[in-house]
Amino acid sequence: MVFSITRKSTGFVTPAEPTPTEILPLSAIDRIEGLRYLVRSVHVFKSGVRAAETIKQAMSKALVTYYPFAGRFINDPEDGEVKLACRGQGVLFVEAVANCSLEDVRFLDYPLMIPQDDIFPELSQDIIESVDIPSMMQVTEFTCGGFVIGLFSVHTMADGLGVAQFLHAIGEVARGLPKLTLNPIWGRDLLPNPTNLRHSGPPPVIDNDKLECTTIDFSADSILKLKTDFFHSTGKHCSTFDASVAKVWQSRTRAIGFELDEPVHICFFANIRHLLSKIVPPEGGYYGNCFYPITVSSTAGIVSESNLVDVVRIVKDAKNDLPKAFAKWAIGDFKEDPFQLTFRYNSLFVSDWTRLGFREVDYGWGKPVNVIPFPYYEFMAMAVIGTLPVPKQGARIMTQCVEKKHFDTFQHEMGKFN
Template identity: 50%
Template sequence: MAGITVTRKFQSFVVPSLSAPAPTTETLELSAIDRVPGLRHTVRSLHVFRHRKDDAAATARRDAADAAASRRPAEVIRAALSRALVDYRPFAGRFVGSLYAGEACVECTDEGAWFVEAVADCSLDDVNGLDYPLMVSEEELLPAPEEGVDPTSIPIMMQVTEFSCGGFVVGLVAVHTLADGLGAAQFINAISEFARGLDKLTIAPVWARALIPNPPKLPPGPPPSFESFGFKHFVMDVIFDNIAHVKTEYFQANGQYCSTFDVAIAKVWQARTRAIKYNGDFKVHVCFFANTRHLLTQVLPKDGGFYGNCFYPVTVTATAEDVASGGLLDVIRMIRDGKARLPLEFAKWSTGDVKVDPYQLTFKHNVLFVSDWTRLGFFEVDYGWGVPNHIIPFTYADYMAVAVLGAPPTMNKGTRIMTQCVEEKHLMDFKDEMKAFF
């Protein structure tokens, strides 16, 4: 749609709201996982909230007062962010020290999180609810710091763009060094709880980085290469019935359950391998980042609240022939076998019983990186206007083949698979393979 304008009306750092004298600066040590150099990058996403005229429950959650109901989302979220930074001071701080030397820390300087208020001169309906293909550039809806400021130096940035219909979009940019997906969602949910008027957080934040295993540091391997492959975007929605059909087939064949993640990722890995037509004996890999909080229940707080990086990179390797020529159920079994190895592999890493650092990732054409955004907690965020209709993650880099598992807008049911993993010359074959699975 031509002529759409997004205007940034106000931008500044939001600092913690303190009723008492400001606390002294505190320097907090990061965990061995936080300090992985590859995590010093931003994770960007858009969270779309449509206006719900008939949502009486949402109105009640906004204090049930007419004055409160008339407040703008940007105003409410800005104030809630300031309040949440009191409990989550590291998000208002700055990174100091060198990740590569293993001495990086977070200094709680209270300099604040970057916050942008913006307005769009159209309704969300005018831009198809901000569904694919995007009719507004993500760069207009995502916050950007002032010129000359390194975005990876600010732990969290937010932009709230209000649309003429009353709906709004929250653009988030978070540095992975401070929190993994579950941790970042925990912080955003804290903001939403204060936005709804809660006086106390449901889950109290816990720093506790010293409780994460800290094995002896391995000698660094060769520096990773960052070759740009020109991978193209492709998005596909799969209805729940089709996923359920594959799950039933897998159970009947193996006597075990499989997850939506298993089905979707096996589907992408096989389709990509077939479309690219690697030589049969060529090794192909799929890598996903598995949550390990359940493996640390003896040391992490029983009530939860830990929001640091707590994951392990699980890599599944097979020949291209085995992935391409086998059935989908065979590829699902490979994924599940990889997940089953997680406890042992994480335990070995924790004690230093590895020769190669599993967190030192390799970005090559034959490696597919996957992530699941459906279980992180972002879909439960409610600032007082209801939960998001859909979320658009931008975890893409030119040097990574990626697949992201999400959800279609709420009016649809099923699973959304967002990919950037094949070049233009393979895109049509990849689409055909994806659509032929069901």
């Protein structure tokens, strides 16, 4: 059987009631040029009834309070800054049907049995190049009653926690809750705005050839063992993210075979909402980008030859420096812009999808059984730390981080963890 998806309709979901017509400023973090790209994710739900229509109607109502998601990014001719023009244009929404059940395609577990491009909205080249629509969604209904959401979200609009907050709001409306759990807060002017922050600069240096993609699962037992070893060694706890990052970093460094004194780096975005509790309500609601990049550096020799517990320690030590580093950045006390990322082969970017809230979204028929994030730029060496499909336990590591000549060794090193 050939599995296929047919798109039935494409249009824009607009707010159900009149919303303000205004131009909203973005925060210093939102305006970072490197965030103007589409984040792709797939959300798999086991059951639903007229899911596309239900989500469409709920989204329209949710957009009354989350009306910026119905806006468009513009370049303000007066100051040259990127801003959001709110005129109620709407969220791009596609309704589609599949000719099979989710069981037939293993609930989109890897390897995918349906081309990934079929699960997302089909975009014109103009949209891809401009990336001015904050959010785009395709809901595909399967013959079993289950459905899949293919989501495009522009990182300029919100970080992962912010996008998940918007989806939670749609879910609460769909379930008939009398009011939203969180009141959305725009408040982009609340965040620090260092005067010497460089929003654009010279093109990043890219020396990566084509990077190979692979997905590897870490068992819950292997992660627990490393957590236990770390606790026995340090008396401190580490997270699934810490354990997973350490193993990926070490495996990649060994596979590539850098000179022992070669600097190697990993970078990830750390949530800073807790560091802004006096200006961003601690109960939640702020959905803009609210993170700070943490760069962890060492030498290839140390990362390759150390006990894995010691690699976790290097990651944890860098995370502990977050409050001080962010405080200095907030007042402009920096020489090099920490948000200007590098894409050299000795650097790995890591994205954490384990605690964003996507796995808790419910449109009325239960939480998703699978959430699949995808890599970003093709030239970006990266690893995405996610969760396994229900009911499996552990971590799923999606990587796009080594060239073909290093691929087999990388997979072998990663496989040693289980």
